[in-house]
Every structure is written in structure tokens, then in C-alpha cells.
Amino acid sequence: MPIGLYIHVPFCIKKCLYCDFTSYPLSGPAVKSYLESLIREINLYGSALADEDKIITSIFFGGGTPTTLPAASFKTVLNAVRSSFFLAAGCEVTVEANPGTVDGAGLTELRQAGVNRLSIGVQSFHDRLLGVLGRIHSAAQAVQAVQLARKAGFDNLNLDFIFGIPGQTNHDWREPLHRAVEMAPEHIAAYSLQLEEGTPLAQAAERGAICACPEETELTMYRDAVAFLTAHGYSHYELSNFARPGRQCAHSLVYWLNQPYLGLGPAAHSLIKGVRFANDISLAGYSDMLSREEYPVENRTRLTAADEISETMFLGLRLTAGVDLNQFYRRFGRRAEDIYRNEIAGLIQKGLLEISEGSLRLTTKGLPLANVVFREFV
Structure with missing residues (x-):
């Protein structure tokens, strides 16, 4: 059965204040060890899976911040995937990108490596709100990232936005939606901010340093996004996702349709033949197991x-x-x-x-x- 392939890149220059995903500080030795281990993991599954389970319909590099990796490394990884798996015709290949970690040359190299969809984490066009979130980029860099992506040849762009940010007004939310539509991306995602337990932003809310966005305001923002984006030609096809015709995210649809997927990299999750399993979350544990030609799996659950x-x-x-x-x-x-x-x-x-x-x-x-x-x- 065809599967989706998720590749977790666990590095960030700086962790955002709201993020509870597995990520680690960027360093040359850590990146080298990670990439060597990732290639081993690709080869391991390529040798073990039956041919009918190696047909890849979508590839998604998530993080962390995938674009902290050298652009040339994506070519290396994708070549390894092509050697071990079968890419279906029209396979969607997405890389998540932080506007503070991209340049024209790097994006051109990504496109030439076979990446055909870029998901840019804009989050907001207000520097004040980007500061609240702890993002490393500015609004100007986000605009530039979109321009550079188009110049590099990307004709399938997603822009991510967050609403319900502490201190965000309805006007603060509507104005970026207008700017986003003017940029004409093929896909827009609008997520409500979640104050995840243990994150710096949640801790700031708990001690009263910031005020969480009222539920009524969040609801208004959500309804405004749905009304505005659908009025401007975007199909509201999933709770938080909007797309031009034919531009729905193929990889995300794998999850929402509860279809099989393989996750590679530290902390990546998989669902294959009714078994859910998760990789070791630590870089050291992940790399150590693969150095012994062992699957870096931390736990397995057979679904009923x-x-x-x-x-x-x-x-x-x-x-x-x-x-x-x-x-x-x-x-x-x-x-x-x-x-x-x-x-x-x-x-x-x-x-x-x-x-x-x-x-x-x-x-x-x-x-x-x-x-x-x-x-x-x-």
C-alpha cells in the first residue's frame, strides 16, 4: 500500500516560546551525526519493507527547522530515498522553512534537489507579535522569503499563520490575511495558538506576565479567516487549512484519512500495517541504535x-x-x-x-x- 514519508529535522537556531516539538540546538557535529544516521535509517527500511509498502506518495520534511540544514543535504537525503523507495508520479515533496533561515541560493538548490512545495512559517506580519512568539525572523524577512521562493521556481507555497496570540487584536489578525492573499500562495494554514504545558509562553501566562487571548476573540478570528479566505478563492478543506483548487496538502491528507505513513528521524512517528511506533527522541539514542543497524524505535502499539x-x-x-x-x-x-x-x-x-x-x-x-x-x- 502507498505510504507518506515524514522526515523529522530536529534542529533550531532558537526554540520558539510556544513550541513543544522535539528540537535541539544547531551544531555542526550534531548535524553530521544526524544525517549519517538518517541515511542508515532510510537504507534499513528500504531493505526490510516489501516493494508494495515502499511506494511514496508524499514526503514532508518537518521540524524543528529543516532549513537550518545545508541545502545540499536535501539532495543527499532525497537521493537516498529514491534509491530505497519508489516515488509515485507527482510525489509531493514539502520542506518547512523559517524565513530567518533561507536565502535565494539555498532555495534554488532545494528546488533543483526535487523539493516541489515549500511551507513557510510566517505566523504574523507584525514584528511585535513575532516577538511575543519568540520567532527569529521579522515581517520583512517573511515577505522576502516568499519572493525568493517564487524566484527559485516554487509554484506551490503554503504560508502558516497563528491567531489567538496574546495581545493580538482582530485588526492585527485581519490585516495579515489581506497581505497573504495579495501574495497569492497556493495554500494557507491558520492555526489557533495552543499554550502547551511547560513552554515558556504557557509559563508566562500562568504567572500573569501575559494574558491569554479570550476564547470569544479567538472564535471571531477563526470565523473571520474562514469568511475572508473562502471569499478570495481558497477552499476551506480542513479545520485550519485553505487551498486553491487542486492544491490541498497531499501529505496532511495521509494523516486525516488515517492512511499509512513512515516517520524517520528522532521522535518521528509511524503507522504501518496497523502498528503505531515512535523513534527515540534523543539524538544520541537515535544515532546509537542505527550505528548497530537497529531500528531506532522507542515504543510500538498494535492498534485494535x-x-x-x-x-x-x-x-x-x-x-x-x-x-x-x-x-x-x-x-x-x-x-x-x-x-x-x-x-x-x-x-x-x-x-x-x-x-x-x-x-x-x-x-x-x-x-x-x-x-x-x-x-x-x-
């Missing part, structure tokens, strides 16, 4: 049929098209309407779900209350 059904429901409901009920039946041999009869009936009665054109999906009322809906299927 009930697990797979549950995850297919709440992940699929993230998509505005919802869960295709006929596809669900073909996959599991059971009707979702029977398995979740009471839950679905109750949520439809509350106006949060609807069945339309053979799919179960969130209503307009249900979109901002998605987590309430998802809990019914866990």
Missing part, C-alpha cells in the same frame, strides 16, 4: 479494530468534506451509523454534525466546536 475505527472517525471529521460513509463501510465492513448510532444522533440533534451527499461532516456551527465532537468518537 476499535482503535482504527475511532481514529478514522475523528481524523476524518477534521476535513470539511467529512467521513465518506461508503468508504468507511468498504474499509471496515461495518456502518459508522450503526457503530456510533447514539453519538451521531445526539450531535446531529445539537446541530454540530450533518449527513450530506453520503458523508458525515461538521456543520458550520460544529467547526469551531470540533474538539467537542471528536470526544464522542474517542
